[in-house]
Amino acid sequence: MSRLIFAVMMLITTPSAWGSEAVVQPLLQQYRSEGASNFSAAHGRQIWTTTHVDRRSGKEISCASCHTSDLTRQGRHIRTGKLIEAMAPSRNPERLSDPDKIEKWFRRNCRSVLGRVCTSQEKGDLLMFIQSQ
Amino acid sequence: MQKGTILVWDPLVRLFHWLLAGCFVFNYLAGARWLELHVLAGSIVAGLLLFRFIWGVLGTPHARFSDFLYSPYQIASHLAGLVKRRVERWVGHNPAGGAMIFALLTGLLLLTASGVALYGAQQDAGPLAVLYAMLDERQLGLLEQVHSWLADAVAALVGLHLFGVAVESAFQKENLVASMIHGRKPLYGKET
């Protein structure tokens, strides 16, 4: 019950969360059905900033390499130099508003950074993290 | 002693001269900035040259090449005479003037040809558009340089030409520029 009230309050008080909430919740439900649980933004931040060795360049990369660790800031593609709009929905209301887009970028970027597919747990944690920014 | 005037330059050779001068000056100053006009003026020059070469064979007496084709000895002799301030009067072009004309016509011919080639190679246009696919970047760059260099060379000749006209006008005490406008030169007792 309290969670419902909290969610309603979030919906009302955070305009940017309105759109993303309607998209994120169903995704989280889907991840739960795949065995994930107890999503945490803190854990999401950890995934975001953990570095991995890029199989091509040998350099250390993380999500933050392109998106920066401050999601309210513009990022820059590490290879092409192209500016990337802020990931935080508070800064950029379009973020987390399209589930297909979310899944597409998970599919691509997890492969690029982690070298593998992200687990449902990781995806849920990451969504919580991004949404909280 | 002046005894009237004689019509030396026919209207066509005069029109040719000034139209040519105008087009060259415009193209030299404009460069590639207004390309359409540059190409238009350049093609006018090509047409003028074509005319002049035919007219140089079939035209009025003083327009014909045979009238001002002199040997190197005669050219040198004329120039030496200028230095010694010897007054000579020529009805048509004097030897130095004749040499300048051949030099200018040759230079302009090469310049125009390189221009047509460049038009094709760079813009894929004109009668030599086939060059567009045939030349690589390096060759195209060379062609651009050749055209540019030839333009400078002709411009230098033009400068020398203007100097020569001024000098000869002063020495012959005739206004050669005016002659090229109305076509007439004064007649004297003895003509060379």
Add this chain to the structure above:
Amino acid sequence: MKKNRIWMGSALFAICLGTAVSGIAMGEDEGEWGDRKWSRQGYLREQGVAPVSDKRYASECGACHFAYPPGLLPARSWRRIMSDLDEHFGEDASLSRRTKKVLTRYLVHNAGDVRRDEVSRKLLRRLSAREAPLRITHLPYFRRKHGEIPSRMIAGNPRVRSLSNCQACHTQAARGVFEEETVRIPGYGRWHD
């Protein structure tokens, strides 16, 4: 001066000029000297390449890099690129089959050898019909135009990073204009030869 000769000469004058001007400056657009689709007037005045007109292409293919106008590569190059999006210059750029089909059609229909805008013709100069280059930055004309730029202005410049980052310096790139006058290199300003 015989009048007859002058009249004949005048006709000769007109013929010579007419022939030269029509033969050089006013060549036909199609048929004789090429099969360009644009009128020569608009063609010479055109300063760039047709900008990206497909919104989906702009969003799908403009997220990680500049959305390159299709006119910058020949159709066969675009086909090659779109056929291997899993390994797209070292990144995974995979798309749904439907999206891929739609985007490929847009690219191929507007490719440089199809539209032949001024920049396209220069970029694709002297490519053999077999060559299907993957990188615009490797085209000979591109190399000629960018060869003298010191690396500190590109690779060593954090606001540029790569020659493939067109719009970092070409301020009008999104409009398809790449003229040198419009170039401003971040941290350095205008480019001087």
